[in-house]
Structure formats: structure tokens, C-alpha cells
Amino acid sequence: MQRRVFLRNTALLAGAGLLFQKQAAARFFRTSEYNIRMLTSRAGIFTERGGTIGFLVTDDGIVAIDAQFPDTAQHFIDEAKKKSEKSVAYLLNTHHHGDHTAGNIAFKGIVSHVLAHENSLANQKAVAEKANNLDKQLLPDITFRDETKLKIGKAKIKGYYFGAGHTNGDAVYHLEDEGLVHMGDLLFNRRHPFVDRPGGASMVSWTGVLDKIAAKFGKDTTYIFGHAGTGYDVTGKQADLVAFRDYLQRVLDFANAEIKAGRTKEDFLKNTSIPGVTEWTGDGIQRPLAAAWDELTSK
Template structure:
């Protein structure tokens, strides 16, 4: 249950809590939610991709930034929790719901880090949409792996090739056994597949497989997005489930194409066979992307 709902429900369910104060609180509760995963690491959700933050003596580390207003809310919350400087802002990838809030960290954060393709994508999209003035670009990029000790935590970024885009990083907080998957994980929600930024459904399956094999079985994973009523954190079982979904999507698409189905009819599909947990809006996005990917004859790199 979201904090806002909790406050509202509890003030109505428990007459003893009825007071002008409780009532005011229930109407003006913050629109964001903060959940601590460990003593010094937590997630922030409001609008856009899930943000992960880590507080250390050497400085704060933030993964993803949602939009400018949301980043502002996060910054004021973190300032309440400590006066350490903002050491590092990481973008899992370039999409606006993950990097749009970077600008709120201007002159506040020492470094911004992302995969080199993520930076290139961010610059390209900002230029195309005439949004360059509102960007804070990565000051640092990496290609395959990046690792640094910050405070007591070791932070390692991995790039396993294209998936949701061609620039998705996996951010591993090694001591805490937490991995932010960015939009490589849509928990029980149909994913956005950005072919204009080099996405590959076929390689996405391999990326998830590699994550499962790379990280400790007890790892807590942070997801970019989740369906209503599903959590934005989970376990390797959730990665397995999403991997099966993507494989079912590819098999179903290949089968439809082999049977001579038209793309138009294919896009009328309402459920991917074998992936019934994925419901709701947006099924045309992965269907269309998988169709185009197979039609182009491209194979996973």
C-alpha cells in the first residue's frame, strides 16, 4: 500500500486518529514514496522509473532521476537525511523518465555516469526534440564494466549488450546485494522496446540470463517499472518470469510469421500464450517491436 493511501485509510478506519491534524495530513500527504531496503539504501517512487539512492559518508549516490520536479523532491528528502554531498548520479539509460531530472542536480552533483550509448542517445533525442537546454549529460561514461568503492559500498556497473535500448546498465551495490535493473525489468507489465535506440528483444533474453548467472541468488533487484499492485523490487524469480515472457513473445511472433499472419492481425493479440501474468495496456508495443525485429532478419549480437 502506498504511504498516501495508508495515511488516508488509517485516518478513516481508526476513529481515534480523527483529528484536524490527521485530516490535513491525509489531504496534503506527499505524492512520493520512500522505502528503505537497508539502513543506508532505499528507493524513491513518484512519477517515472524507480530511483535508487545510497547514503554514505563519502557522499550520496543516486541511480536515475525521473523528472525535474520529482528529482527536486528526492533532493530535499535526502538533504533531510544527511549533509553529505551528492557524489554520483547514475542513469540506467537515457529515457526521459530516468534522466529528465538530471538537470535538478546541476551544480549539486560531482559526477554523472552512464553507458556511452546512453549518453549518445540522450544527446540525440534532446537535439531532435529541441530539449538540449533542459539536459544534464553524463560527465563520465563506460563500455563494459565500471567499478568504484564509495564509502563502505562497492558500486559496479555492467553492460550486457542491447535490450530495452542499446545503452542499459545494471547497477550493482555489491555489499548490499542490490542490483538496479532499470527498464531491463518491467514487473508484470508490458515493456517499452525502443528500437529507435537500438533495442533487441532477442539479446534482452540473454541479458536477463546473464544477470541471473552473475549476481548472488539472494540479490534484491530494483525494477524500472511494475504493473499496478506489483512491487518495483523483487528476486531472481521475477527476472526468470520476465525472461520467459520475452522468450514466449519471440516464439509466438516467429510462429505467427511462419503461419503467414499479417502484422495488422498479429497486433490484435490480447494475450501472449504462456505469459498470462502480463496483462493490461501496452501489449502492442512488444508485439510490434518483436515483429519488426524478426522481419528485419537481425539476430542477437
């Protein structure tokens, strides 16, 4: 299925973009065996295992957003090496979780910089120190707090931080010329999310973060998501942000009502559905239920 999608999108490349960038993109994607899909003439996504990797082909090298795991990152890098003169030049991390940064190490000696939010760096370091595997990390060497601007070749990329959500260090990257925004794990498309409270997550703040993103980038933007439920896409539009925001709010409202009604957490976690939620189903419902309960009762 992925390969068919890839071929179809490759055919679409012919019509758009500056000559060099078109050629660079074409070289990069000619015979991919991996799950690569172009979203514009120069930018796309790589999916194998872990959080979605976004990328942008520029005339100054490829920019990768997130790194999955060492083995899958290597698949991505191998493709880049074969298909593009300049390979991967920059790596941006959306947040510190292993399914997005464990693969950073595969980019060692290849990329000139690794960028992340300052809390993402602190979290990545803290988790690695605890697991005693700091030597297996390639840590970000550039961090930002509120906003950052990169110019790579002719491409303009902006990084934003809108507050705590899935963790306390979730960066959002805007590929301005492509009309693409990589949201990392700030959006789980029709799949119950992980909520990393030890990593600074806040479901209450998360709803506000989604409002800010939707308002900032609007309806014309295509958003890249870290994860999606079976049968759902890892890209989408503003309506998907609104739907996920609504889902989070319903989880919070449900927890609030049950707390007020004097239920125990144990009983609350036995719920298999959330009132008013129809599209977020399947495994993992205890994750957001527990996180909402803990957040609302810890105040």
C-alpha cells in the same frame, strides 16, 4: 500504503549497519513525505513518477540511480538536503529515456559526476538534439563500455553492460555491500515493456541479457526494477527475472509462429494475449508484439 511501508522499514533500520551509516540513513529518512522505502539499512528506493530511483547513503554523500523528472527529482533532492549532511554526490543513469534522465538537470551543481553507459549518453544527446532541448539536459560526464567500478566513501558500486535489451545502453548497477542490483528498464515487472528499437533495443538479445544478470548476481540479490504493473512491486528476486525472460521468449516464439503461418503484422497486433503468458496482462501489449514482429522480420 507507501507511508506505512516506509515507517515499518524505518523501524527495521535500528538493528543494522555501522554507527555513522545508521545515523546518516536515519537523518535522511526521518520524516519523508514521499514514497521512499528502505531495502537495507543504507539503501532504498524513491518512487513518484517515472522510473524507480535507487539510492545509497554513504559517508561521502548519497548516490542516486536515475532521476525521474525535474519536479520529482527535486522532491528527492529536497529530502536528501534535509536529512543528510552531504546530500546527493553522485548520479548514475541506467539508460537515456526521459522518465529516468529528464530529472538529471535538477542535480546540476549538486552532484560531482553523472555516470552512464556510453550508448546512453549518445542516445540522450541525440534525442535532446532532435527535440531541441539540449539545454534542459545534464549529460553524463563519465561513461563506460563493459564494466566500471566506483568507490564512494566505503561503498563499492559496480556498473555492468550486458548487451542490447530495452535500449542499446542499459547499465546495471550493483551495490555490492547491500546485495542490491538496479536493473533500470531491463525489467518490467508484470507489465508489458517498452522496446526502444530506434534506441537500439533487441528482444532476442534482451533474453540473453536477463540470463547473464540472473547468473551473475544470483538468488540472494534483491533487484530494483524501472517499472511494475499495478499491484506489483518495483523490486524482486531472481525468479522475477526468469519469469520476465520467459515472457519475452514467449512473445518472440508467438511472433515467429505467426510470421511462419503467413499472418500480417496488422492481424498479429490485434492479439490481446500471448500463448502461455498469464502474468503480463493489461494495456500496452502492442508494444512488445510490434517490436518482436519488426525485429524478426528485419533480418
